[in-house]
Amino acid sequence: MDSEATAEVEEAPPSPLPTGRVEALSDGIIAIAATLLVLELHVPEPGEDVWASLAHQLPSLAAYAVSFLTILIFWVNHHALFHVVARVDRTLLFLNGLLLLGISFVSFPTAALGRALEGGMHDAQAAVLYALTLAATAGCFSALWLYLRAHPALLAGHARPRAVAALRRSLVGPALYLAAALVALVSAPASLALAALVAGYFTLTPRHLRRPAS
Amino acid sequence: MDSEATAEVEEAPPSPLPTGRVEALSDGIIAIAATLLVLELHVPEPGEDVWASLAHQLPSLAAYAVSFLTILIFWVNHHALFHVVARVDRTLLFLNGLLLLGISFVSFPTAALGRALEGGMHDAQAAVLYALTLAATAGCFSALWLYLRAHPALLAGHARPRAVAALRRSLVGPALYLAAALVALVSAPASLALAALVAGYFTLTPRHLRRPAS
Amino acid sequence: MDSEATAEVEEAPPSPLPTGRVEALSDGIIAIAATLLVLELHVPEPGEDVWASLAHQLPSLAAYAVSFLTILIFWVNHHALFHVVARVDRTLLFLNGLLLLGISFVSFPTAALGRALEGGMHDAQAAVLYALTLAATAGCFSALWLYLRAHPALLAGHARPRAVAALRRSLVGPALYLAAALVALVSAPASLALAALVAGYFTLTPRHLRRPAS
């Protein structure tokens, strides 16, 4: 590319990555992250009582289900965001990469929380780690909206006036998960229950009730 | 978005998720769930007799093959369903999420059943868990059709008159797997064989024979 | 659907699954099967000499690379086949399911062969299992072509006259892997080397040299 071509490129999208491909890769990573969660469960060994094993790892099963549904909600949010992104630049790619790193990491604190609740030791630590992981991951959405609000040219035209409202809404998730981290200091099971409530709330509440300000 | 825009949104699909994307994520999770099954097999250690190891874990290999084909059938059913879904709302997303959770969980009871059959202990428990997991997962299809019958606006026009028949057909799977759970109380291998028969039946029977009422 | 509609359906493709979706699911399973292979390698433990560990598991690394490239070749063949499939019926879906089951299983004999070669025991058994797995998987392509030759209506028009030649070509893979199974009885490393040669041959040989009869 000579310098004329470079000038031309400056006009064009700064990256050859159409948003569709970024979405496809993100979908792949999110689907895998959700499906890998099951590998952290402990399959009963030959000779082990199956119901006793299930009963013993009820906390792990609960954490597995909550994380699975939470990752699906992250996926819905991811699509809502990229639905209004018209162009991708490097910073957006990097922030999206951090988001995917967070989502791919979720299986780790999920397994740690399940085991700690089963063992009855250090479960506050594990619940704090779990809630902070979800807070940081959800916070990546806020970072993405913060960046998009400052760079409205990356947004589809109709979405630009709504970036501030979207940024404000994106702070609800991190705030709730930070609250869950505080709750974890008192009760790890209550913290997991709060994360379950958040997942249920975001899944089932009709949009027009949940987003009155938009 | 101001209140006029909200009103307009109420007319539009209630979610920015086109059904194509929901299908793509579901395909991803289903493909991964099927492929992860192999990780639960026990690879012969150095020095272990390979044929003896295979012979010993014949039940695990059988459960692996049955689960793999069953998950492929779930995938076919999933496409038949989303083929006629015109719009996705939050409840549908949630029910689809439960279905995917069930499919991603299948590797757990599959491995448990294989190991219990190898160990010759608690195999009735493991076979009940296996059959109930498949019944619950297949039941998510019934739940989806129940919801779609009650919300025909989500269906493509030509599919609306057929929702009742589709719901009725979707009850066959759960019923057969509940029968397999009862059989498991008598014989775990017979229960797995029944699940294999169900998979073979749904895979190979021509559609017009299988669905006379439609 | 009433009986008139059923009659109409008999004319239409017998399944709501477009070939594109079958290809997408197959791509997903093939990609995952190839990528999971790495999980069977033994990561050096803290304190373990890294080069010694690599040297010790050289057979596992070789089997990993051969299987990875072989799965990629299966993928190329899969596309060449579905490139000329115009319609999918249930039997085709079932045969494709067996093919995917075979591909998803490859990581098991790959790991078994690597460990047996490292342990220096039962490596003939493991190499036979490895070669037979590849023969059976490659044989699924022959089964698919056999079925397509007998049901030319499923093929795109231009491909129908070429089905016999494609079937004949599809027998080369299984034959070579059966030969590798025989070689395994004499020398397991030679059998793996033959599988590597097959992979190299199918990857690098120009098509017009490889398929003189077509």
Added chain:
Amino acid sequence: MDSEATAEVEEAPPSPLPTGRVEALSDGIIAIAATLLVLELHVPEPGEDVWASLAHQLPSLAAYAVSFLTILIFWVNHHALFHVVARVDRTLLFLNGLLLLGISFVSFPTAALGRALEGGMHDAQAAVLYALTLAATAGCFSALWLYLRAHPALLAGHARPRAVAALRRSLVGPALYLAAALVALVSAPASLALAALVAGYFTLTPRHLRRPAS
């Protein structure tokens, strides 16, 4: 296909694989390779102090994050490359297969490096292996560009004059990772830090600054 048809095929793309499908499979493998990295982390056991476990495996967490972002950068480079590829031939498929093999292998040296840094033994070996793996993988891009420069017919017309510049740029990655391998002989943590710097540089530096010669 008779000999006339063969001649015709020589004019047509030498493979029925559209570049879109190669990209889709590559995307799948890259997404899985990135997501599997988390499985090599050590989840705290019941009763284990969670913060102590995290502190102990800080090197593994750092290697995980660096590898995750590095794989995402490989993905961006992969798209930039296939963005200008108009046709795929067998050699290109083979080189792309080697690239994917390298990417799918990254989790192995990542885990080895994390464990060696934790154990404080043989960490130079592990860091050399890590850097050489990244160098070889990045070198596959150079091999691809070398081949494309020699076979410009595979490139989109507008991209042909830029192949030499692209090849030159593609040598930066391998050179930096070879430098990291040399640094590893002195200090394994410094080598990992260099890999992190490379990832940060390629992620965040604006294109027009990073590629002055193009």
